[in-house]
Amino acid sequence: MSPASPVSPGGEPSGATAESGAARPTDEAGNAAARERLAAIGEIAAEIAHELRNALQIISANVYLAKQDLPASAPYLGRIERNARTAHAIVDDLMALARGEPAAAEPVLLVEVLASAREELPDPGADFEDSVLHTLKVRAQHGLLARLFHVLYENAVAASSPRRPRIRTRAEATEDRVVVWVSDDGPGVPDAVATTLFEPLVTARPGGTGLGLALARRVARAHGGTIELAAPDHGDGATFRIELAG
Ligand SMILES: Nc1ncnc2c1ncn2[C@@H]1O[C@H](COP(=O)(O)OP(=O)(O)OP(=O)(O)O)[C@@H](O)[C@H]1O
Numbered sequence: 001m002s003p004a005s006p007v008s009p010g011g012e013p014s015g016a017t018a019e020s021g022a023a024r025p026t027d028e029a030g031n032a033a034a035r036e037r038l039a040a041i042g043e044i045a046a047e048i049a050h051e052l053r054n055a056l057q058i059i060s061a062n063v064y065l066a067k068q069d070l071p072a073s074a075p076y077l078g079r080i081e082r083n084a085r086t087a088h089a090i091v092d093d094l095m096a097l098a099r100g101e102p103a104a105a106e107p108v109l110l111v112e113v114l115a116s117a118r119e120e121l122p123d124p125g126a127d128f129e130d131s132v133l134h135t136l137k138v139r140a141q142h143g144l145l146a147r148l149f150h151v152l153y154e155n156a157v158a159a160s161s162p163r164r165p166r167i168r169t170r171a172e173a174t175e176d177r178v179v180v181w182v183s184d185d186g187p188g189v190p191d192a193v194a195t196t197l198f199e200p201l202v203t204a205r206p207g208g209t210g211l212g213l214a215l216a217r218r219v220a221r222a223h224g225g226t227i228e229l230a231a232p233d234h235g236d237g238a239t240f241r242i243e244l245a246g
């Protein structure tokens with residue numbers, strides 16, 4: 001698709017939300033085509049998930065067997081095994097999310113969620129700077145919330161590529177909410193997508209699918225929270241504000 005073409009997903013809650021604030025396309029035919037495309041993507045995603053489950057099961061079983069015979073390769077096999085497990089959990093969690101099930105939230109340490117979110121970031125990775133209390137807890141499903149932050153970190157890396165960005169994560173707890181800001185020192189969000197970037201299929205990145213932030217918003221909502229683009233923390237770069245139950 002062409003970069004930065006906004007698409008209305010349909011079926012979203014009515015009324016502009018802080019996180020999208022987007023003017024919806026008024027063209028009815030365009031809306032119908034976009035809805036049809038998203039429905040098709042949804043179906044294909046469910047089929048992919050179904051097939052991936054089997055493939056991941058086979059990877060895990062065979063890694064287990066290989067570990068018996070190849071002790072020298074244990075670290076590599078361990079990494080394959082961990083990632084197969086993560087992929088399996090992602091498929092299960094996202095399918096539950098797609099079925100509209102609320103996230104199975106429990107108090108989790110935010111620093112542990114952030115650590116999971118930083119695993120397996122694309123090259124060249126990032127330098128992280130945190131202002132997060134080690135005891136700060138949020139009510140969340142660890143795996144899902146880690147996906148949300150992974151999306152933000154991955155985008156910051158992609159936007160700054162090939163330079164390695166500095167990413168700042170800051171959290172503040174109010175009475176019953178936790179607010180987290182993630183900001184980077186990259187080029188900032190292009191104006192063309194600034195008001196629509198949480199809509200599915202909105203991308204301004206060559207090779208991007210425009211699904212990362214749509215997923216991030218879905219995860220935030222499943223937790224009764226919000227995500228929005230905020231004013232840059234300092235200087236250039238992008239800042240995202242996430243609000244969750246404490
Ligand atoms: N930290 C950031 N800095 C600059 N632009 C950003 C940042 N985060 C998001 N964007 C912009 O928002 C767009 C949408 O992001 P989103 O993660 O939804 O999709 P994507 O990264 O293009 O594709 P993918 O589905 O692979 O994640 C990006 O294409 C990019 O233009």
Ligand SMILES: [Mg+2]
Nearest residue numbers: 154155212213
């Ligand atoms: Mg992305």
